[in-house]
Amino acid sequence: MNLLMLLIFFLVNTNSNDNCKKASKHLKKVDKHILVGDIEKVSKLIFKLNTMCNESKFLNSLADTYYAIKDFDNAYIFYLKAYENNQLLNTSFFSVSNFLKILYQKGHYHLFEEIISNPNFNVDIERSPQLKELIVKNNFAVLNLKDSVNFKPVFLNINTIYDEYFPSMPINSNVLIYTQRDLKSELKDENFYISRNIDDVWTQPIKLGPNINSEYREGSLSVSLDGKDLYFTSCNRPDGYGGCDIYISTLINETTWSKSINIGSKINSKYWDSQPSVSADGKLLFFSSNRHGGYGGSDIWASRKINNSWSEPFNLGPKINSSGDEYTPFLHYDNSSFYFSSKGKPGFGGFDLFLARMNSQFNFDSIINLGFPINTHYDESGLIVSPDGEKAYFNSNSKGNLDIYEFNLPKNIQSSTVAVVNGLLLDSINRKGVSCKISIIGLDDDWEYHLNSDNLGQFSFSIPPNSKFSITVFSKFHDFFSSNYELKQNETLKSLTILLNRLNLGNIINLNNIYYDFDDFSLAKNSLLEIQKFADYLILNSSLVVEIGGHTDNIGSKKYNYQLSDKRAKSVYNALLNYGVSPNQMTYKGYGFDKPINLDDSDEARIMNRRTEVKIVGSYGK
CATH class of the missing domain: 1.25.40.10 (Tetratricopeptide repeat domain)
Incomplete structure (x- = not known):
């Protein structure tokens, strides 16, 4: 019996060895x-x-x-x-x-x-x-793994059997624009789709127009704060500089986008340049690139918009970038919370989502992995965050294909809440929208936005809650407009409608933000911004001739108030000259207390009467 077992073992082992030799040969x-x-x-x-x-x-x-x-x-x-x-x-x-x-x-x-x-x-x-x-x-x-966060992702109903990823959302609407990729097609075609949230349900997505979606591949995108400009990636186009380049298209009306334009060789290179993300003020563009000069793989780079042109890109440095790949940058509307994905930093495998706090000098605080189970051994990327800092959208391949999810951010990785201001510029006569340049200035903090209203007169911007700010409007066909506003406590959404008077001879414009101390004609420092804006307006409307009128309250003698108001008007006149306004466009005059706008005997009334007005008196050269 033992001999039989030994023989069987020998035969099996010999057969196994033969099989292994054959297997190794094959x-x-x-x-x-x-x-x-x-x-x-x-x-x-x-x-x-x-x-x-x-x-x-x-x-x-x-x-x-x-x-x-x-x-x-x-x-x-x-x-x-x-x-x-x-x-x-x-x-x-x-x-x-x-x-x-x-x-x-x-x-x-x-x-x-x-x-x-x-x-x-x-x-x-x-x-x-x-x-x-x-x-x-x-x-x-x-x-x-032990420090898991509360995470209840919602699988969006826009997801299909294809890949959906890289979501983007304008600040002033419940609109989601994202990329869809057909893995079954020969070219694995990528296109942009748009869906609207109505009563907490995402509508049937539709393709963006042919000016954006083309015969070539379109990938990640970023929508400007007001939803008017769309930065996106497209690959292998004839006007490209490398494999994938960044393009821009502008919203013409509610459903039509302009023909897309390559944003140029300052940003795009012969390498892979992709995944753009534009800041809330439109002055910074972040993107991922595998160009030379990085830390390995694909790094995140940034460019500043200076005088309407993008600067030479700079690398965000080793705190953000690693020897692996860094993708999908997103700077929240608070201009501080910077989210991105990385395959190179310590994480849970694949691409993980990270948060860094950024200051204006591009210095980053410690980098935070968003934690398990937001991050897993699958790929998580493409994160964007709502204006209130609480809700996020991202894509993950945890179910096989890439899909888009929504979830509530834990407190420690939320962005700061920002307030959204939606404005509307209308012609005061026909109530039609006015398209023109707008400047918004923080009155408590040192910040300034420049933007344009669209053909419907609409504009949007984000600011810190409880802010005081001024809005200045520059139109060739309307009076200069400048006014101060203040957000109430916890007010995170404000709507403004501004009526613009048409330019007419005799119109009087009150310069609201010009201040003098009592019994003084020297301009307060915070008046210079208003004067500079009005100078820009006069340079824009270079044919206008105006009279600068100085006005006082009722304290002091008539003669003294004439002299004081004349000196105040001259101070504004001289300041405008310094900002480049032609002397042929201006005269000045002091009116003392001859034209009060409030006859009450109160401090508030006296402040209102101490003012600078501008009267349109003619058209230069005509």
Whole structure:
């Protein structure tokens, strides 16, 4: 009996050895197909080898081949079988390294720990920087799995069997614009779609027009704060500088976008330039690029808009960028909270979402991983945040395809709340919208926005809550308009309608933001902004002739008030000259207390009467 068992064992073992020799021989042939790039042939041949041999050495070699053709699921199966068979004995560094990479990417963090703690793990980590970095990442994941955050993502009804990703949202509307990719099409075509939120339901998405979606591939996008400008990526267009470039299109009316324009060689290069994100004030453009001068992979870069032109881009530095890839930048409307995705920083595998707090000098506080389970071993990217800082949208491939989700941000990773001001400029006679340049200035803080109203007279901007601000309007066909506003406590949405008077001879314009101390003709420092804006208006309307009128309250003698008001008017006149206004456009006169606008005997009335008015008295050169 013992002899029979020994014979059976010998025959089985001999047959097993023969099978393993055959399997190894076939695997070498398969590897030759890999060398010539015939992956389709490899895929057909390799599956026949899956059950031919259970020797650990062969299993590791088979797993290595699966790894080479990026079939990581099968690679994982056979690395695991080999590990269970021999506990890393006689396992090559190449196989161990690949196995650890797969374990980390699949979120098997504890098995990863078990392997590097195995007595047979004899890899010199110090001589392998990549493996050392991977161990740091896995340690981070293990430690931070415990600190899970409250996370209840909502799967949006706009998602389909295709990929949906890179959401963007104008600040003043419940509109979502995003990318959809058809993986089944030959070119894996990418196009932009738009959906509106009506009663908490996203409507059936429709394609953006042909001026944006083209025969080429369109990828990520960013909509300006007012929804008027759309920055997006398109690849391999004839007017491009490299593989993928950044383009801009402007909203002509509610449904039509202008023909897209390449934003130029200052931003775009011969490399991959993609994933634009424009700041709330329109003065900063962030994007991802694999151009030279970075820290490895694709880095996040930024450019400033100076005199209506984009500056040479600069790298955001090693606090943001890593040796891996950094994608999908998004600067919140608070101009401080900077969100992005990274594959290179310690995380949970794949792309993780991060937050950095940024100041005006582009210095970043410590970088925060948004945590588990917002981040997983899948790819999370494309995060955008609502104006109140509480709600976020992002894309993830946790269900296979890329899909867009919505969730409430935990407190510690929220942005600061901003207030949204929606304005409307109307002609005072026909009540039609006026398209022109607008300046918004913070009266308590040192900030300024420049923007344009659209053809309907609409404009939007974001500011800190409880702000005091001025709005100045520059129109060639209407009076100068400047007025101060204040947001009430906790007011985060304000609507303004501004009626603009048409330019007519005899019109009187009150310069609201020009201040004098009592019994003084010197201009207060905070008056110069108003005067500079009015100077810009007069230069824009260079044919206008105006009279600057100075007015006082009723304190003091008539003669003295005439003299004081004349000096005040002259102060404004001289300041306007300094800002470049032609002397041919201006005269000045002091009226004393001859033309009060409030006859009450109160401090408030006296403040109102101490004013500077401008009267349109003619048209220069006509």
